Amino acid sequence: MAARLQLEGVSLHFGGVTVLREVGFDVEPGQVFGLVGPNGAGKTSLFNCISGHYRPSGGSLRIDGVEVRGARPASMAGHGLARTFQHPALQLRETVLENVMLGAHARLPGGPLEWSLRLPRALRAERALRDEALALLEENGLGWAAHTRADELSHGLHKGVELCRALMMRPKLLLLDEPAAGLPHSEVEQLIETVRRLQRDADVTIVIVEHHMGLIAALTDRVVVLDHGAKLMEGTAAEAQSDPRVLEAYIGREEADDAA
Numbered sequence: 001m002a003a004r005l006q007l008e009g010v011s012l013h014f015g016g017v018t019v020l021r022e023v024g025f026d027v028e029p030g031q032v033f034g035l036v037g038p039n040g041a042g043k044t045s046l047f048n049c050i051s052g053h054y055r056p057s058g059g060s061l062r063i064d065g066v067e068v069r070g071a072r073p074a075s076m077a078g079h080g081l082a083r084t085f086q087h088p089a090l091q092l093r094e095t096v097l098e099n100v101m102l103g104a105h106a107r108l109p110g111g112p113l114e115w116s117l118r119l120p121r122a123l124r125a126e127r128a129l130r131d132e133a134l135a136l137l138e139e140n141g142l143g144w145a146a147h148t149r150a151d152e153l154s155h156g157l158h159k160g161v162e163l164c165r166a167l168m169m170r171p172k173l174l175l176l177d178e179p180a181a182g183l184p185h186s187e188v189e190q191l192i193e194t195v196r197r198l199q200r201d202a203d204v205t206i207v208i209v210e211h212h213m214g215l216i217a218a219l220t221d222r223v224v225v226l227d228h229g230a231k232l233m234e235g236t237a238a239e240a241q242s243d244p245r246v247l248e249a250y251i252g253r254e255e256a257d258d259a260a
């Protein structure tokens, strides 16, 4: 079942620096939700709070009504959460298939002893996961690369492999951090098709951080715009794109970047 995500008053400080100021919004089960805003607005920091990589200084984060603020990243799979990163971190010396299978670690039966002894149940589970990972790679157009080492693939393909690794967790909440960054136009089109397919078939709630407004407009049901760590507005992508406060925030940030 796709998850409901609820944020209330989420704040984050690093020393004297305020990175997030009382951010709150609800994401309904099955929605594709966009998180946008100029560089440095706090989007990735907010993702890091949701996925347990950062501990918020205040506020509440609930997945299906369960408070997860302060939970460690490793325990977030247990809450149905999977994510991708702005810069995919793959095991570069391992094959694509091995990388994707790593996404299923939380679903493996038995303990380390059973695995080190290669007991029959562990071997059967491994075979089933291997078949599942291969099917997932095929579905996402990467079947041909299954036995290639990750360091032999391009940046765009790394992003595809990372998405498959996240999907191996069978998440009910999927966070995608700038999935289109660095992709050529044709691959962005493919990515849009992939997310549409997930929306249709996978019973998952998806939150996307992205600067590519074409992708946000094509995919999202709602967006939140962040600026200087605070929520500037919430609405549809079209409402965000025509909101003068949003335009001003982007222009202001460009001017600040130019002056720097």
Ligand SMILES: Nc1ncnc2c1ncn2[C@@H]1O[C@H](COP(=O)(O)OP(=O)(O)OP(=O)(O)O)[C@@H](O)[C@H]1O
Binding pocket: 014, 017, 019, 037, 038, 039, 040, 041, 042, 043, 044, 045, 046
């Ligand atoms: N670990 C950290 N320590 C100190 N400051 C941090 C840390 N992580 C993020 N920040 C600061 O928080 C602010 C928000 O950064 P963040 O990366 O979340 O923004 P963003 O909206 O994702 O930007 P971009 O679109 O450029 O990726 C920035 O000023 C950044 O320097």
